[in-house]
Amino acid sequence: MTSAIEVRGLGKQFGSVRAVDDLTFEVAQGRVTGFLGPNGSGKTTSLRMLLGLVSISQGTATFGGKRYVELDHPVRHVGAALEATSFHPTRRAEDHLKTVALASGIPKARVAETLELVGLTEVARRRVGKFSLGMRQRLQLATALLGDPEILILDEPANGLDPQGIQWLRTFIRGQAAEGHAVLVSSHLLAEVEETVDDVVIISQGKLVLQTTLADLASQTGSGTGMRIRTPELTRLAGVLNAVPVGWRQTGPDTLVIDGATPEWFGHFAAQHQIILYELIQEKGSLEDVFLQLTTGFDAPHPVGPMPGGPA
Amino acid sequence: MIAVLRSEWLKLRTTSIPWLLSIIALVITGLLILLYFVNKGSNGGPHDHATFGPPTPDIPHTTQQLRNLLGTSVGIYVFALLLGVLIITVEFRHKTVTTSFLTTPHRTRFVGGKVLIAVITGAALGVIVLAGTLLIGGITLSAKGGSFSSLVHQLGAVAPGLILVYALMAVLGVGVGSLLTNQVAAIIVCLGWFLILENIIGGIWNGTVKWLPSGAAAAASNVSSGRNDVGLFNWWQGSLLILVYGLVFAALGSILLARRDIT
Numbered sequence: 266m267t268s269a270i271e272v273r274g275l276g277k278q279f280g281s282v283r284a285v286d287d288l289t290f291e292v293a294q295g296r297v298t299g300f301l302g303p304n305g306s307g308k309t310t311s312l313r314m315l316l317g318l319v320s321i322s323q324g325t326a327t328f329g330g331k332r333y334v335e336l337d338h339p340v341r342h343v344g345a346a347l348e349a350t351s352f353h354p355t356r357r358a359e360d361h362l363k364t365v366a367l368a369s370g371i372p373k374a375r376v377a378e379t380l381e382l383v384g385l386t387e388v389a390r391r392r393v394g395k396f397s398l399g400m401r402q403r404l405q406l407a408t409a410l411l412g413d414p415e416i417l418i419l420d421e422p423a424n425g426l427d428p429q430g431i432q433w434l435r436t437f438i439r440g441q442a443a444e445g446h447a448v449l450v451s452s453h454l455l456a457e458v459e460e461t462v463d464d465v466v467i468i469s470q471g472k473l474v475l476q477t478t479l480a481d482l483a484s485q486t487g488s489g490t491g492m493r494i495r496t497p498e499l500t501r502l503a504g505v506l507n508a509v510p511v512g513w514r515q516t517g518p519d520t521l522v523i524d525g526a527t528p529e530w531f532g533h534f535a536a537q538h539q540i541i542l543y544e545l546i547q548e549k550g551s552l553e554d555v556f557l558q559l560t561t562g563f564d565a566p567h568p569v570g571p572m573p574g575g576p577a
Numbered sequence: 578m579i580a581v582l583r584s585e586w587l588k589l590r591t592t593s594i595p596w597l598l599s600i601i602a603l604v605i606t607g608l609l610i611l612l613y614f615v616n617k618g619s620n621g622g623p624h625d626h627a628t629f630g631p632p633t634p635d636i637p638h639t640t641q642q643l644r645n646l647l648g649t650s651v652g653i654y655v656f657a658l659l660l661g662v663l664i665i666t667v668e669f670r671h672k673t674v675t676t677s678f679l680t681t682p683h684r685t686r687f688v689g690g691k692v693l694i695a696v697i698t699g700a701a702l703g704v705i706v707l708a709g710t711l712l713i714g715g716i717t718l719s720a721k722g723g724s725f726s727s728l729v730h731q732l733g734a735v736a737p738g739l740i741l742v743y744a745l746m747a748v749l750g751v752g753v754g755s756l757l758t759n760q761v762a763a764i765i766v767c768l769g770w771f772l773i774l775e776n777i778i779g780g781i782w783n784g785t786v787k788w789l790p791s792g793a794a795a796a797a798s799n800v801s802s803g804r805n806d807v808g809l810f811n812w813w814q815g816s817l818l819i820l821v822y823g824l825v826f827a828a829l830g831s832i833l834l835a836r837r838d839i840t
Contacts, residue, residue, distance in 0.1 A: 318678055319839065319840060320836065320838055333682055334683060352671070352673060353591065353592055353667070355592055356591040360591045367583045367584035370580060
């Protein structure tokens with residue numbers, strides 16, 4: 266499978282600030298890639314470099330081998346909905362889309378079609394100045410979709426959307442991938458895109474932390490977790506636990522956490538020693554924990570995992 | 578190119594810019610014409626004191642007086658300049674430039690589109706103020722016993738140049754706007770130049786008048802500049818001068834814009 270987007274050694278220097286540093290990743294066709302990192306980690310700058318809005322200090326960013334500026338009528342190949350893009354307040358939604366359609370040789374019928382797609386048909390003739398944040402976000406999405414592009418780049422698209430809107434967005438993004446399109450969607454919250462993405466590219470402080478599949482990331486959630494026990498007989502339990510090869514640590518006046526043991530084993534163990542238990546909870550780390558762990562604490566990039574699907 | 582023009586025109590007409598500027602330019606043209614008659618047409622050229630036969634001398638009747646009347650709006654070329662400035666800076670003010678650059682990533686091509694729409698709408702603004710002048714000036718002239726047909730007669734001498742001046746000044750405006758993308762700053766610079774600097778420079782060094790936009794505009798439209806017309810250029814030299822100013826600014830603006838990060 267060929268990559269829809271290829272980023273190689275991308276770097277951006279703003280004065281003395283290194284906003285993006287040696288960033289390398291790929292976005293595969295027919296898959297949704299989450300571009301994740303905390304606020305200020307360089308996501309938006311990277312996306313804007315991809316799209317030729319911000320000049321590239323080092324490296325390359327290409328779509329099927331071509332830079333954005335080299336694409337003929339780029340909006341027909343790459344649809345982008347970026348943050349901090351705005352609309353002229355007196356312009357009607359429909360006219361905003363028409364300005365793009367006219368300049369890119371997109372048939373006018375497509376304007377109504379896209380408005381319908383994002384659910385803005387009823388306000389097509391309304392001036393954008395009167396739009397809510399959610400409606401603007403939808404219009405932004407409509408702009409990205411206008412050219413029916415094979416690659417979509419969405420920068421924090423869920424911002425300003427209501428829960429129904431977010432649900433709709435998820436379904437929509439999955440649908441795009443199912444049609445074989447490549448989607449790169451940025452977010453500072455893994456949880457927001459967890460249900461949508463196939464692959465993740467995680468960056469922190471302008472550097473790549475990890476590129477992998479969501480499934481692979483999920484498999485890392487097992488590490489560093491344990492079983493939480495609440496008991497009125499903490500001292501006695503501690504005493505008998507010390508006699509067996511199991512790690513444990515006290516976490517509260519009547520709670521402790523046990524590592525390297527199953528609930529089944531511990532149930533029998535407690536019954537055998539006749540210890541009263543109030544709680545027995547198998548703790549699971551969430552994806553968000555892994556994400557947080559990856560994006561804080563680590564300054565050096567992890568080795569990059571293999572591309573899902575592998576090179577052609 | 579037609580597609581780019583249609584897109585740019587749609588962008589422009591969905592803002593208040595062309596409508597507001599046309600109205601203000603018309604109102605000021607009207608006021609200037611009334612002022613002209615109050616001053617008894619004495620701001621004319623070298624034939625001012627010619628007194629042959631009726632009509633009476635306080636009504637414009639010489640060729641130059643009539644041309645000056647028709648060319649009233651040449652003196653307010655600043656509206657065409659502002660049109661050009663606004664055509665480009667409005668994109669930065671409302672951050673629509675992101676969408677525009679995504680659609681047209683070649684920045685020079687983007688400025689080119691703005692230059693094209695500026696030429697056409699600038700010329701249209703010239704036609705509008707000229708029509709207004711003909712109407713208001715013609716009515717006032719007729720009411721004062723002057724000859725409307727003699728005014729119309731001078732149209733051929735003034736109109737092409739005036740419309741050209743407006744078109745070219747709009748191009749210059751795009752050039753200024755591409756260099757100074759901050760809308761407020763660009764407007765202040767244009768008004769400051771038009772209202773203050775140009776008068777000071779022209780007032781101190783008479784010889785520079787022909788090189789100034791107002792002098793070039795007057796030359797291009799066969800109208801007296803209202804100052805000491807020390808050796809104004811002829812119409813094509815004047816037009817060329819404005820065009821050169823406009824293209825130099827637009828070229829510099831394109832170069833700067835190409836390096837600019839849109840964040």
